[in-house]
Amino acid sequence: MTEENRPPQPTVELLSPAxxxxxxxxxxxxxxxxxxxxxxxxxxxxARATNFALADLPETMAxxxxxxxxxxxxxxxxxxxxxxxxxxxxxxxxxxxxxxxVLVQDIGVAxxxxxxxxDLALHASTQFTLTSAEGIAVAAELGFERVVLARELSxxxxxxxxxQTGMELEAFVHGAxxxxxxxxxxxxxxxxxxxxxxxxxxxxxxxxxxLICDGRDVNLGDQKYLLSPQDLAAYELTPxxxxxxxxxxxxxxxxxxxxxxxxxxRHYRAAIDNTLAGRPVGVTPEQVQEMELSFSRGFSPGWxxxxxxxxxxxxxxxAKRGIYxxxxxxxxxxxxEVQLAxxxxxxxxxxxxxxxxxxxxxxxxxxxxxxxxxxxxxAISSGRATLEFARNALxxxxxxxxxxxxxxxxxxxxxxxxxxxxxxxxxxxxDVDMQVRAVVGEPLTITATLATGPTATVSSESPLxxxxxxxxxxxxxxxQLGRLxxxxxRLRDVSPTLEGGPLIPMSVLSRxxxxxxxxxxxxxGNPPQRRLAEADVLAALRSxxxxxxxxxxxxxxxxxxxxxxxxxxxxxxxxxxxxxxxxPRLHVLCRTLTQLxxxxxxxxxxxxxxxxxxxxxRPAIAAARGAGRPIWLAPPRxxxxxxxxxxxxxxxxxxxxxxxxNLAGLRFFQRLRRPMVADFSLNATNDLTVDWxxxxxxxxxxxxxxxxxxxxxxxxxxxxxxxxxxxxHQHMPMFHMEHCVFCAVLSPGTNRTNCGRPCDxxxxxxxxxxxxxxxLRADVGCRNTLFxxxxxxxxxxxxxxxxxxxxxxxxxxxxxxxADIQQVWQLYRDLLAERITGEDVWRSLKAANRVGVTRGTLxxxxxxxxxx
Numbered sequence: 001m002t003e004e005n006r007p008p009q010p011t012v013e014l015l016s017p018a019x020x021x022x023x024x025x026x027x028x029x030x031x032x033x034x035x036x037x038x039x040x041x042x043x044x045x046x047a048r049a050t051n052f053a054l055a056d057l058p059e060t061m062a063x064x065x066x067x068x069x070x071x072x073x074x075x076x077x078x079x080x081x082x083x084x085x086x087x088x089x090x091x092x093x094x095x096x097x098x099x100x101x102v103l104v105q106d107i108g109v110a111x112x113x114x115x116x117x118x119d120l121a122l123h124a125s126t127q128f129t130l131t132s133a134e135g136i137a138v139a140a141e142l143g144f145e146r147v148v149l150a151r152e153l154s155x156x157x158x159x160x161x162x163x164q165t166g167m168e169l170e171a172f173v174h175g176a177x178x179x180x181x182x183x184x185x186x187x188x189x190x191x192x193x194x195x196x197x198x199x200x201x202x203x204x205x206x207x208x209x210x211l212i213c214d215g216r217d218v219n220l221g222d223q224k225y226l227l228s229p230q231d232l233a234a235y236e237l238t239p240x241x242x243x244x245x246x247x248x249x250x251x252x253x254x255x256x257x258x259x260x261x262x263x264x265x266r267h268y269r270a271a272i273d274n275t276l277a278g279r280p281v282g283v284t285p286e287q288v289q290e291m292e293l294s295f296s297r298g299f300s301p302g303w304x305x306x307x308x309x310x311x312x313x314x315x316x317x318x319a320k321r322g323i324y325x326x327x328x329x330x331x332x333x334x335x336x337e338v339q340l341a342x343x344x345x346x347x348x349x350x351x352x353x354x355x356x357x358x359x360x361x362x363x364x365x366x367x368x369x370x371x372x373x374x375x376x377x378x379a380i381s382s383g384r385a386t387l388e389f390a391r392n393a394l395x396x397x398x399x400x401x402x403x404x405x406x407x408x409x410x411x412x413x414x415x416x417x418x419x420x421x422x423x424x425x426x427x428x429x430x431d432v433d434m435q436v437r438a439v440v441g442e443p444l445t446i447t448a449t450l451a452t453g454p455t456a457t458v459s460s461e462s463p464l465x466x467x468x469x470x471x472x473x474x475x476x477x478x479x480q481l482g483r484l485x486x487x488x489x490r491l492r493d494v495s496p497t498l499e500g501g502p503l504i505p506m507s508v509l510s511r512x513x514x515x516x517x518x519x520x521x522x523x524x525g526n527p528p529q530r531r532l533a534e535a536d537v538l539a540a541l542r543s544x545x546x547x548x549x550x551x552x553x554x555x556x557x558x559x560x561x562x563x564x565x566x567x568x569x570x571x572x573x574x575x576x577x578x579x580x581x582x583x584p585r586l587h588v589l590c591r592t593l594t595q596l597x598x599x600x601x602x603x604x605x606x607x608x609x610x611x612x613x614x615x616x617x618r619p620a621i622a623a624a625r626g627a628g629r630p631i632w633l634a635p636p637r638x639x640x641x642x643x644x645x646x647x648x649x650x651x652x653x654x655x656x657x658x659x660x661x662n663l664a665g666l667r668f669f670q671r672l673r674r675p676m677v678a679d680f681s682l683n684a685t686n687d688l689t690v691d692w693x694x695x696x697x698x699x700x701x702x703x704x705x706x707x708x709x710x711x712x713x714x715x716x717x718x719x720x721x722x723x724x725x726x727x728x729h730q731h732m733p734m735f736h737m738e739h740c741v742f743c744a745v746l747s748p749g750t751n752r753t754n755c756g757r758p759c760d761x762x763x764x765x766x767x768x769x770x771x772x773x774x775x776l777r778a779d780v781g782c783r784n785t786l787f788x789x790x791x792x793x794x795x796x797x798x799x800x801x802x803x804x805x806x807x808x809x810x811x812x813x814x815x816x817x818x819a820d821i822q823q824v825w826q827l828y829r830d831l832l833a834e835r836i837t838g839e840d841v842w843r844s845l846k847a848a849n850r851v852g853v854t855r856g857t858l859x860x861x862x863x864x865x866x867x868x
Contacts, residue, residue: 010242010247010276011247012242012246012247012248012249012272012275012276013033013034013070013170013247013248013249014031014032014033014034014248014249014251014265014268014269014272015032015033015034015035015036015072015170015248015249015250015251016030016032016034016035016036016251016253016261016264016265017035017036017037017175017251017252017253017254017256017261018035018036018037018254018261019037019046019049019050019051019253019254019255019256020049020050020051020052020258021052021060022258022421023035023037023254023256023257023258023261024037024060024063024064025258025421025422026258026259026261026262026265026417026420026421027069027261027262027265028064028067028069028421028428029262029420029421029426029427029428030261030262030263030265030266030269030420030421030428031265031266031269031428032069032265032269033069033070034069034070034071034072034100034248035064035069035070035071035072036071036072036073036074036103036250036254037049037051037052037060037071037072037073037074037254038051038052038073038074038199038254039051039052039053039054039057039073039075039090040052040053040054041054041086041090042077042199043074043075043076043077043079043083043087043090043109043199044073044074044075044076044077044199045074045076045077045105045125045127045196045197045199045201046074046199046254046255047198047199047200048199048255049254049255054090054093057073057093057094057097057099058096058097058098058527060097061097061098061099061100061525061527062098062525062526062527063525065098065452065524065525065526066430066488066521066524066525067426067428067430067488068430068450068451068452068524070100070101071099071100072099072100072101072102072103072123073094073099073101073102073103074102074103074125074254075087075090075091075094075102075103075104075109075113076103076104076105076125076127077105077106077127077197077198077199078105078106078195078197078198078683078685078686078704078706079106079108079109079685079686080685080686080707080711080714080715081685081686081687081711081714081715081718082711082714083686084108084109084112084538084686084688085538087109087112088112088116088536088537088538091112091113091116091117091120092116092532094120095116095117095120095530095532096527096532097527098526098527098528099120100121101120101121101122101123101145101146102120102121102122102123103123103124103125103148104122104123104124104125104128104144105124105125105127105128105183105197105683106683106685106686106689107142107682107683107684107688107689107692107693108685108686108687108688108689108690108692109688110122110124110142110143110144111142111541111688111689111692112537112538112541112688113143114142114143115533115537115540115541116532116533116537117530117531117532117533118531119528119530119531120530121145121146122142122143122144122145122146123144123145123146123147123148123170124136124139124144124146124147124148125148125182125183126148126149126150126151126172126182126183127182127183127197128147128148128183129150129181129182129183129184129638129662129681130147130148130149130150130663131149131150131152131153131157131638131639131640131641131662132161132639132640132641132643132644132664133160133161133164133165133641134639134644134663134664134667134668135639135662135663135664136161136165136167137165137667138663138664138666138667139167139663140165140167142692144167145167145168146167146168146169146170146247146248147167147168147169147170148170148171148172148250149161149169149170149171149172150181150182150638151171151172151177151178151182151232151302151303152181152303152638152738153171153303153304153640154303154304154305154306154307155237155240155241155244155304155305156306157640157641157642158171158241158244158245158246159243159244159245160641160642161245161641162244162245162246163245164641168247168248169245169246169247169248170246170247170248170250171241171246171248171249171250172232172250172251172252172302173232173234173235173237173238173241173249173250173251173268174231174232174233174234174235174251174252174253174264174268174291175231175232175251175252175253175256175264176231176232176252176253176297177229177230177231177232177302177312178205178229179205179227179228179229179313179735179737179739180205180734180735180736180737181637181638181736181737181738182196183197183683184637184638184681184736185197185201185734185735185736186705186732186733186734187202187204187205187734187735187786188200188201188202188203188204189705189706189732190705190732190734190788190792191204191734191788193708195706197683197704197706198706204227204734204768205227205228205229205318205735206225206227206228206318206319207225207227207318207768207769208224208225208226208318208357208769209224209225209226209227209766209767209768210224210766210767211226211741211745211764211765211766211767212764212765212766212767212773213746213762213763213764214762214763215763218745218746220315220745222316223314223315223316223745224315224316224357225313225315225316225317225318226313226315226741226744226745226766227313227735227737227739227741227766227786228297228313228315228317228318229297229300229302229312229313229739230297230298230299230300230311230312230313230314231295231296231297231298231299231300232252232299232300232301232302232304233288233291233296233299233300233301234301234302234304235267235268235271235281235283235288235291236281236283236301237301237304237305238268238271238272238274238275238281239275239281240304241304242272242275242276249268249272251264251265251268253295256294256295257294258418258421259294259414259417259418260294260295262417262418262420262421263290263291263293263294263413263417264291264294266420267283267287267290267291270282270283271283289323289342289343290413292322292323293322293323293407293408293409293410293413294417295320296320296321296322296323297317297318297319297320297321298314298317298321300312303738306751307738307739307740307750307751307752308750308751309739309740309741309743309744309750309751310743310744310750311750312739312744313739313744315744315745317356319356320408321351321406321408322351322406322407322408322409323342323406323407324341324342324404324405324406324407325338325340325341325342325344325350325405325406325407326338326339326340326341326342326404326405327339327341327402327403327404327405328352328399328400328401328402328403328404328405329384329401330401331396331399332386333396334388334389334391334392334393334394334396335370335386335387335388335389336352336386336387336389336394336396336399336405337384337385337386337387338384338385338386338387338405339383339384340380340381340382340383340384340385341382342381342407343379343380343381343407344366344369344379344380344381344385344387344407345366345369345376345377345378345379345380345412346366346367346368346369346376346377347365347366347411347412348365348366348407348409348410348411349363349364349365349366349407349408349409349410350363350364350366350387350405350406350407350408351363351405351406351408352394352398352399352403352404352405352406353403353404353405353406354398354403360398362394362395362398363394363406363408364389364390364393364394365389365390365393365409366387366388366389367388367389367390368387368388369385369386369387369388370385370386370388371383371384371385371386424486425485425486426486426487426488428488429484429487429488429489429490430450430451430452430488430489430490430524431450431451431489431490431491431492432448432449432450432451432484432489432490432491432492432520433448433449433451433492433493433494433495434446434447434448434449434477434481434491434493434494434495435447435448435449435494435495435496435497436477436481436494436495436496436497436498437496437497438464438472438477438496438497438498438499438502438504439464439497439498439499439500439502440463440464440465440466440499440500440501440502441463441464441500442463442464443459443460443461443462443463443464444459444460444464444502444504444508444509444512445457445458445459445460446458446459446481446512446513446516448516448520450489450520450524451492452524454520454523454524455523456516456519456520456523458512458515458516458519459512460508460511460512462508464500464502464503464504465502465503466500466501466502466503467501467502467503468503470503471498471501471502471503472496472498472502472503472504473498474494474496474498476504477494477496477504478491478494480506480509480510480513481494481509481513483513484517487517489517489520541688541691542687542688542718545687545688545691545719548691548694548695549691549694549720549723581722581805581807582807583807583832583833584802584806584807584808584809584832584833585605585807585808585809586604586605586809586810586811586825586828586829586832587604587605587606587607587608587725587808587809587810587811588602588604588606588607588608588810588811588812588813588825589607589608589609589610589634589659589810589811589812589813590607590608590609590610590813591609591610591611591612591777591813591814591815592611593611593616593619593620593623594818595813595816595818595821596609596620596623596624597623598818598821598822599813599821599825600623600624600627600629601627602821602822602825603829604629604825605630605808606629606630606631606632606656606657607624607629607630607631607632608631608632608633608634608659608810609631609632609633609634610634610659611780612759612760612777612778612779612780613780614646614649614650614780617633617649617650617653617655618653621653621654621655630656630657631655631656632655632656632657632658632659632675632677633650633653633655633657633658633659634658634659634661634679635647635650635658635659635660635661635665636661636779636780636781636783637661637662637679637681637736637779637783638662638736638738638781638783639662639664639665640781643781644664644668646780646781647664647665647668647669651669651672651674655674656675657674657675657676657677657699658674658675658676658677659676659677659679660676660677660678660679660682660698661679661681661682662681662682663682666678666682666693666696666697666698667696669697670696670697673697675699676697676698676699677698677699677700677701677702677725678693678698678700678701678702679702680702680703680704680705680727682701682702683704683706684701684702684703684704684715685704685706685707685711685715686715686718687715687718687719689701690715690718690719690723690724691719694723700722700723700724700725700808701723701724701725702724702725702726702727702810703715703724703725703726703727705727705732709797712726712797712801713797713800713801713804716801716804716805716806717804720805721801721804721805721806721807722805722806722807722808724806724808725808725809725810726794726801726806726808726809726810727794727809727810727811727812728793728794728795728797728798728809728810728811728828729791729792729793729794729795729811729812729824729828730791730792730810730811730812730814731775731787731788731789731790731791731792731812731814732787732788732792733785733786733787733788734774734785734786734787734788735784735785735786736783736784736785737783737784737785737786738783739784740752740755740759740778740782740783740784741764741766741776741784742755742757742758742759742762742764742776742778742784743755743758743782746758746762746764752782755782759777759778759782763775764776765789766786772788772789772790773789774786774787774788774789775787775789775814775815787814791814791845793841793842793845795827795828795831795838795839795841795842795845796838796839796842797838798828798831798832798838799831799834799837799838802832809828809832811824811825811828820848823844823848824845827840827841827844827845828841
């Protein structure tokens, strides 16, 4: 293959995390092409990180740009209606500061950014849950230029997406893995009112759980951490990721130390450079150990090589362990003899494996390493060694033969990593080329061009004289101009024009060089010029939304396939005239055919079926048709590249409507003009999002579970209440996972191809630390959802929602019996008819043991639907 027809070299960005300024320096000095970070004003998914002040953003971006590094700001949380004005001003400041891109989760926020600054790059956060080319196509319509792919995608799936879209693809390659799909985890919200979609994840996935199968405890031995994945480490897959079309390699870790950032960045820098140069990745076992020491729960390829549920979640630990050091051979006084499997030296930190939950795990700093009674100063990595600890540092009685020992800290490595970003002189520099014009009778003129693009030209004040002895030479210029000292620049090339044998005094050359550096600093640090709307675009978007609602109400008629038309639905309104509010309607979601049989005897406005086996949708449709009831179908929450066929199957069943749960489904059923309700998984928390979903053809939008009472009422007031559907009784779907617990612990197999589908035959619950038993279910794609054991109700807020115009309410069933269903149904029917109060509902449900014993008022709770 000749140079002329050789395919272009792929461009691969290395993207590092930064929780503070030191992390930014660590990333820059160790080879990152870009960094991502959050602001301390909020709206980022790592609220516990130090983050950056908005006032410091221009200086931070100038530093990055001088070093040829891009900076991305994370605005990747959901925003509430009353937060949008503040967010608008934050976006203005971000644009003016020269931020290269913004990572976004919220549809409404994306619309606001695009209206404010058409030139500010939009990246769809992994919280957007984008898993297919169909969903990415909708993101492109919203103005996104790049998507951060869901971590649950395999290399094969990424390749397929790349072939089907022109969108830039960013993928996580290293760091902690969430067991649940990002943007779809409601565990922290459900259990403690701390929303992961608002940057407040409580990491319930890292806690121990007991497994109950068919009502009996299953003894899993040391496997307690059933939802805690190992960390992702894809360094060996760098060539495959590049070939699959990944253009940005993302490292997780905005809560990690700068030493971690330095460590992981430098190793992936080398892996990428080697791959692009056609060399082996070249990561050695010693380098892997270095990465493990910075942070590791155990390394795995995550989902990149496909699902291997046993490898992904061994379930033996959830905490950082570092590297396996060896096995205890015996105890001698306060010292422990170990058979080594990794290097150890005096000063290293170790931990002896034990039950962390019971407080039996202990460790400490090694005060001395001995072999044959000789104290060693250098590291040793094999054979027997005696480790000495400070007096009373360990409870020796808990140390026993055969116990595993882990090395958790290496001060020598930490010091080496820290040196990489704290030295006085920059380690990583920007190449600069200089064109010199030194002509007798003219001022000395030097034009410098940085490899990153900016240029600067500086001339001397006086013309050059002719040299009597030593005229300037290219060697002289290269030596003197290369003295860039503590600057961030490195001279790459000098192109001289020398005429007349010029004399260049050192003082003149030094002054020109100094002025040139100052000008380069200024120009490379200047923010790019971008369009920025001066008007209140939020007000304009809201005005357009109100106008669009009127047009939709005028143009849309009742759907031939949908539930009975009502005066409160935009789909049935034929004019923008004020609509008469009808009585409240109650919809019911069923998860089994048995439940459906019971619900069809009730007077539900519609019934939604969400079955594990979509083949059961056919008899469900037939049963509903026989009962004369409208029936809607719910597709899975996730759609991967090979799963679009599920949409076609649902369409062939010809339901009255579809409860759409992702962007791909939204666009698919919109094009078929199938009536739709947008479900909670589309994360509608503000009016800009609701308006957009309605513009896409939704008849109603399910209010997000992230809204508390006041936020929900604010949303109700911000949009026509008839556009909203509110779930008022349900078991909160906490974890929604690609990981299958059924396969991991109840099957000899590793994935859906060989697991034997224990999910079809067994009822499984996970018991948490407080004794609550949460039901686990699998969907048609073998994805697991863990449902809160405690039903949750919004009964107290219902009368106020009705008063403000909400007319569509939903009950979601899980494992209720026919008697339970009838009782729950009647209570909420009576509530909607104002025959009883919300407090009456609470008391009745409590007496029937349908809700938790303790609760606060809605005003005191974080979540309007949570009973803690």
